[in-house]
Amino acid sequence: MPADKATLLIPVDQLTPQEARAEHDALGAEITEHDRRYYEEDAPSVSDAEYDALRLRYEAIEARFPELKTPESLTQKVGSKVSEKFGKIRHRVPMLSLSNGFTDEEVEEFVERIRRFLNLGPETPLVFTADPKIDGLSLSLRYENGRLVSAATRGDGAEGEDVTANARTVDDIPHVLNGPNVPDVFEVRGEVYLSHADFTAINARQEAAGKPLFANPRNAAAGSLRQLDPAITASRPLCFFAYAWGEASAMPADTQYGMMECLRSFGFKVNPLTRRCESIADMLEHYRAIETDRANLGYDIDGVVYKVDSLSLQQRLGFVSRSPRWALAHKFPAQKAVTVLEDIEINVGRTGSLNPIARLKPVTVGGVVVSNATLHNEDYIKGIGGNGEKIRNGIDIRIGDTVVINRAGDVIPKVLDVVLEKRPADAKPYELPTTCPACGSHAVREVNPRTGKEDAVRRCTGGLICPAQARERLKHFVSRNAFDVEGMGEQRIDEFYEEGLIQRPQDIFTLQARNARSLKRLENREGWGQTSAKNLFDAIEARRSVALNRFIFALGIPHIGETSARLLARHFGTFEHLREVAKAAADPDSEAHAELTSIGGIGPVVAEAVVEFFKEGHNEEMLDALLAEVTIEPMEAPATANSPVAGKTVVFTGSLEQMTREEAKAMAERLGAKVAGSVSKKTDIVVAGPGAGSKLAKAAELGVQVMDEDGWFALVGRG
Structure with a gap:
């Protein structure tokens, strides 16, 4: 999927279930690609504002359609997988991401949502802290008896890279904490970043040495901290702001602001713009002040973070999905640009959806080069809105059009309008193909029997014979939150599929044995060798044992995302139990069906998708072959010391x-x-x-x- 494409949208509250499902699929695939480039390569092709707005739209769709948990669902995803270059450190307390807001109204809703959750009336005081959101690399520092013992990047939120040696070279990170109230065990979290001046100096040295330039300070900071040679890290003037904590044997304060003061007294730099706010008006006023002075700070920020000040209230609020309920990142708005739509291409998704992609004349929007955008579906291209409302003034989109794009709002970049006076005289209305470009099968818009309305998405009817769908399913199977096979990326899947080496998931685990019998062995091919082949086979072997939730997610059952997979895994405990109940649940009057639909977070749409998956004979055959190759680890109950209701x-x-x-x-x-x-x-x-x-x-x-x-x-x- 192109990394910087975007979906053109109608308002979420006007989406039909079919439109929402199609858009949810497309957004999930796009976000996954952005994550790979951002976390694994330190080379994002879109800005944080664009990425955050993609997730905002994605989460808004799930909020209105909670049954939409597709296999690309990333609502619990934090960060990305840990690089094999570094050792791994498991976070004792997960490092989560923040929910985002872009408007004053979203901030107001955030506060009201907290009041509703806690049942607090409008007259009850509710204090927040507010501080700038630094655009850098998240880092967790573990201190024992006041001494720094380890440092880890965020990684996937549960496990990060061991960068202890490099972190010790950062001047802002104390090796020993000051003061009498330092907890025996204390994990300090914050952001590593570069100032604008230091970034400019580093790029000047890179240019003088004939080396590639860094795209922005965030990339430079991330690349500097993740060097295999600590001497390189030491040569770059990295900075660190502390703003949070993980595991702590004792809490030296009972408020967020008080903890910031403690961090300062221990020897850390805390952002001087951190404030306590006693009302929504205070929060927005501080946001405006920081936004106004943003250019003069000397380092990059992309918003303001609000956190409930009381730690006892934070504990009551807890977490939802991938983020805490008690915090919100209020992002700064982005910019507009005008460019030319040079072509429209069709990408066939895992579920057979024909996704129109706009190829744009590259244009820089807020420092990011944008060259692609998804066009959602043919109705959007035709200028047909939802609920009788037209979008873009009802104007269709044609190849050759000059279009206005915006990197803020529902999804970024979004085509806001077509500049009609610049439309070429020979521009013709675009017609989506009625046959699949991958397999030639008919592509149709199905009619929902319940509503009588035509699905907004045109889908290939080829099913398993469609190579595009088969490839996308394999790519999903080996993806980060599924089997996570190192070295088995999209390009490798395409290569192996073309050559017939991997056609089904089970083929991955028989590849080494088949390779040993082959006349054209992998290690003898161009671009390969003994080491690269061994590394791939070792990575496959390392995934022969997989957690139950990952296995369920990897199967690619429609509407089953990470959250749904985890709910199913936690409820059933073993795959055998899930399979048994799902097959029995084909009878809608059965106890099994009642059990499946009663699981919290698993609605009737998701339950029906599970039942349908296990009813298909070819899926059963695939499962039998796959289970002969892999071991599924039962889902363990969460650690709940002395809880009388654990497992109930x-x-x-x-x-x-x-x-x-x-x-x-x-x-x-x-x-x-x-x-x-x-x-x-x-x-x-x-x-x-x-x-x-x-x-x-x-x-x-x-x-x-x-x-x-x-x-x-x-x-x-x-x-």
């Missing part, structure tokens, strides 16, 4: 009075329980508040334990 299935019903329903569910999950949406024989506990109805009756019928809120708190405490 809990249903909340009725009106809860002591906390909101959302907070109650978050508490139960934090304690290791499974939260379901409906009562079944698998339910262990029903917590019933006033007004409980059919679920309470169902619990009584099945003999499930029922308790009120007081009983729940007596059982678990306040979590």
